Amino acid sequence: MAKSRYKIMENQQPYFLTCTVVNWLPIFTRPETVQIVLDAFRYLQAHKRLTLYGFVILENHLHFIADADNLSKEVANFKSFTARKIIDFLEQKKATTLLKQLAFGKLRHKTDRRYQLWQEGSHPQLIQGEEIMRQKLEYIHYNPVKRGYVDDPTHWRCSSARNYGGEAGVLEVCTAW
Numbered sequence: 001m002a003k004s005r006y007k008i009m010e011n012q013q014p015y016f017l018t019c020t021v022v023n024w025l026p027i028f029t030r031p032e033t034v035q036i037v038l039d040a041f042r043y044l045q046a047h048k049r050l051t052l053y054g055f056v057i058l059e060n061h062l063h064f065i066a067d068a069d070n071l072s073k074e075v076a077n078f079k080s081f082t083a084r085k086i087i088d089f090l091e092q093k094k095a096t097t098l099l100k101q102l103a104f105g106k107l108r109h110k111t112d113r114r115y116q117l118w119q120e121g122s123h124p125q126l127i128q129g130e131e132i133m134r135q136k137l138e139y140i141h142y143n144p145v146k147r148g149y150v151d152d153p154t155h156w157r158c159s160s161a162r163n164y165g166g167e168a169g170v171l172e173v174c175t176a177w
Contacts, residue, residue, distance in 0.1 A: 007124065008075075014053055014067045014127040014177065016136040019079060020119045022105030025098060026059040027086060027117070034158055036085045037062065038171050040078055045172065050074050052173050053133070056140045057158035058147070063140045065127060075122050083117035133177055137164065 008015060021027045028034050034057055041064075044050035050071075055064035068074045090099055099115060106116035127133050141153040141161035153161035163169040 008072045010126060011069055011071055012067055014051075014065050014133065015071060015124040016063065016065050016127060016140075017075060017122040017124050018061060018063050019075075019122055020061040022116050022119055023101060024060045025101050025105070027098070028057055028059050028062070028158075032089055033086050036082055036089065038158075040082050040085075041171055044068075044074060044078065050078075052160075052171070053175070053177055054137045054140050054160040054164070054173055055158075055171065056143050056156065056160070058143060063143065065133070065136055065140070071124075075124075079118045079122075083115075086117055087115050130177070 028037070037057055041050070041052055041055070045052055050066050050068045053065040053067075056062060066074075087099075087102065090102075102115035102117060106113065107120070110116055125136075127136060137160075141156075141159055141164070144150050144156040144159065145153055150156050153159065154165045154167060157170060160169055160171070160173045163171075163173045163175055
């Protein structure tokens with residue numbers, strides 16, 4: 001897949017981002033792989049490297065809204081770190097079928113690795129104003145509903161819908177924007 005023409009042009013502004021697993025493989029059906037993503041977000045937040053406004057993790061991709069002093073760098077670090085941790089986990093669990101698919105999905109020019117977890121790019125879209133922020137958060141939170149996984153967005157554990165619904169979520173997010 002070619003690199004996205006979408007670019008992060010303004011730091012310290014919220015962007016809607018998408019990270020997709022190569023070939024849409026269902027990597028996030030295991031609690032351990034989801035936990036790697038949650039822990040990575042938690043680390044970036046704790047070290048004030050990223051402000052997270054909303055997120056959802058589905059079986060083969062995730063959406064999130066975030067800002068940072070250097071968002072491009074933080075997203076690249078996030079993808080690199082989570083890819084390494086998830087691949088290490090899959091190797092440890094001897095998940096050979098998934099690993100073969102990740103090897104097959106690796107782009108030819110990626111000669112420094114055996115596997116590729118994430119598709120290139122994150123399709124960043126600048127959030128310009130409160131109305132767009134609401135639209136993107138609604139899109140994120142209703143993604144599992146549209147897929148038929150749950151009837152109510154707050155029932156999807158791996159989402160910030162609970163945070164916005166006044167409940168405790170699996171990950172803290174900044175709801176003041």
